[in-house]
Amino acid sequence: MNSEWIAVDWGTSHLRVWAMRGDTVVDQAQSDKGMARVDRDEFQAALLELIEGWLGAEPVDVIACGMVGARQGWVEAPYSAVPCAPTPVTPIRVPNTDARIRAFVVPGLKQTSPPDVMRGEETQIAGFLASRPNWDGVICLPGTHSKWVQVSAGEVVSFRTFMTGEMFNLLSGHSVLKHSVGTGWDDAAFVDAMADTLSKPEQLAARLFGLRAADLLQGQDGSIARAQLSGFLIGAELAATRPYWLGQRLAIIGATGLSETYAKALKTQGAFVETADSTECTLAGLLLARNLTRQTA
Amino acid sequence: MNSEWIAVDWGTSHLRVWAMRGDTVVDQAQSDKGMARVDRDEFQAALLELIEGWLGAEPVDVIACGMVGARQGWVEAPYSAVPCAPTPVTPIRVPNTDARIRAFVVPGLKQTSPPDVMRGEETQIAGFLASRPNWDGVICLPGTHSKWVQVSAGEVVSFRTFMTGEMFNLLSGHSVLKHSVGTGWDDAAFVDAMADTLSKPEQLAARLFGLRAADLLQGQDGSIARAQLSGFLIGAELAATRPYWLGQRLAIIGATGLSETYAKALKTQGAFVETADSTECTLAGLLLARNLTRQTA
Structure with a gap:
């Protein structure tokens, strides 16, 4: 079963992957090989373990968000500074990957004062807003590190963790x-x-x-x-x-x-x-991020 | 070197002992065999390891305070309820000890509303007050679990952890x-x-x-x-x-x-x-507690 593209949510403690056709999930898998448990040169192997069966002859886009873009991650995806859209820049291409994939990592967001950072939530926010044009308000993303995010005119204005x-x-x-x-x-x-x-x-x-x-x-x-x-x-x-x-x-x-x-x-x-x-928002956000990579390809 | 009596501060993570003559320290020792690391039938052995050299032919008083008096401790020393003096009752005799020691454990304090407990700090408070007759005020005992204690007319009125x-x-x-x-x-x-x-x-x-x-x-x-x-x-x-x-x-x-x-x-x-x-207060409080055991002996 080949996939059109592959969505990846790669946090500190978990790795979750979805085989996608457009915005439709056709298969999914996960492991506990979160960013904190994987050495720099082991990211690709940890990913291939889960997605190998979805790959074919043509290179497949892999779009990842989360801590995988941290300095200790697969590739560092530098933060964008708020105020800005949740995914304001093209995801960062991971160099030297297996020929069957073209892998990208979505950059996180940073706030200078008070200092704060996010990686992964920006993708969920982008996905949430995708189906809600002109939505202004505040988004709470509860979890290990809860985020509160002020959104206005399509931009993340401020946030706290x-x-x-x-x-x-x-x-x-x-x-x-x-x-x-x-x-x-x-x-x-x-x-x-x-x-x-x-x-x-x-x-x-x-x-x-x-x-x-x-x-x-x-x-x-x-x-x-x-x-x-x-x-x-x-x-x-x-x-x-x-x-x-x-x-x-x-x-x-x-x-x-x-x-x-x-x-x-x-x-x-x-x-x-x-x-x-949160999963629906993540997938919608990763689809948007994938479209960004294709506009500039 | 025999001791007249032995002072023991037995907390969750540490065991500290002092060989005493009256209120004078003549030797001291410690180990990491705190209450949490010792099974019920191993308390005496953990203590003897440290004090064996201080024992003689006559039984020596051993006065202990701290978590050693908890339900999972050497002997359960039931809490006294505030308001009361910091050491309002005679320490509890540990049954069936080695013939060279007579061991006692100082009971802790409890407060019904809001619920709170202490074990060990009551002995420090008693020792502090021993040299300060008529001291009224508030005592803070910072630490792993800090205590704030309101003292009036020689009694612990209330406390919070x-x-x-x-x-x-x-x-x-x-x-x-x-x-x-x-x-x-x-x-x-x-x-x-x-x-x-x-x-x-x-x-x-x-x-x-x-x-x-x-x-x-x-x-x-x-x-x-x-x-x-x-x-x-x-x-x-x-x-x-x-x-x-x-x-x-x-x-x-x-x-x-x-x-x-x-x-x-x-x-x-x-x-x-x-x-x-805190050590000086503990030793002064244990001396008071020892005197309580001798009044009722």
Whole structure:
């Protein structure tokens, strides 16, 4: 089965690939060979492992976004500076590839003040905007490193990154709280904890150890602690981003479960929220990026 | 060299012992056999490894404080509930020990609402107060899990725990920030970051990833990032504890370097701060605890 082109989302910890015909997915695959687990001279091999069966005699376009474009990645794709369109420049050609592929990497975005960077989200934003001409507003992309992005007149105006997902993983898996944070989820506990931090962000530091103490003294259920920890951290993110979401047109691009959690939190604050699937946005954005490479070819 | 009694500070990650005559240290030793690294039936062996040379024909009192009294410790020493004196009850005798020792563990303190616990700090507080009759005020004990303790009329009235030290270790050593946080220290960067979070605690979540971005975009020095990370986290702790320290008589019990960092932060806010050495307070508190065991013997 040959593909017309190949879409690649290559993050820090995962590699996902799709065999594409136009905007249609005809096959897909993934591995855990994220950017952080691959040496510089092993990128092509890690990719070919997944896409070998999709290649034919003619060279196939491979369009990749994400951390693969970092300095330690396959090829460095220098950041574009905001304000700018989410994909303002032609993706960077990877030199000296296997003859069966022509590989490109989409550059990320940078912001000078306050300093911030993104790699991968710009492609999702481009894909989101592709089907929504004249969309102005704020996009939240929750995840390991959540992004909040102000979009106006087709440009990314400003953005901020939050380590909310990484903090949750560190605290629930590698701190003293790991003994008290279980599996499962309690919606009411999440909403209460989120609202508490949102209204009293200065109390965040005082709340965290309370999850351990409530377990030791009251045998609090691990599912409540899990939802509270998530609520405290997302509440802190929403406290910091209040100017981004208050009274703004708002979209969330993310995986289903996490998007719903953020949407729930924002709706309790009266925010109107549209959600979009992150994979669909990534593929739409990579298609746009591919078209850029063909205009200049 | 026999000792009159043996003082033991047995925390999660370390075991420290002192051979004592009255309030005088005649020898000391330590190991990394903290409570978390020792199985229930290995506590005595871990202790004897260090103190064997100090034992004689007559049984010697061994007085221990810290996590050794937790449910997973050598013997569970149930918490006393505040408000109460820092060491309100006789230390718990460890059953079935080697005939050369009589071992006791000092109970920790608990607070019902908001739920909180301490093990070890109560002994330092008792030792601190021993040489300061009628001292009323607030004691800060910075560390992996910092404690803020309100003391009045010889009693611990209330306290709160902050995971500041553990957060610093997780973020600087195990998050994406590990690539940007170096060694060294920049005092001005610490004070600025601390004051920033103290005045705008809702911005904490927005600040952390900025340490990574400032490195990627501006090559910011790792010593500045280290001081800023510490400043953000201590600033968050001070924002949450403002009612504890604002206008209060204040003492810090801790190791020299960390105490100075907290004292510096508090002095910029106009707080008057006394500092006391944590080891001296621990030994003075364990001496008091030993006297309690002899009154009831």
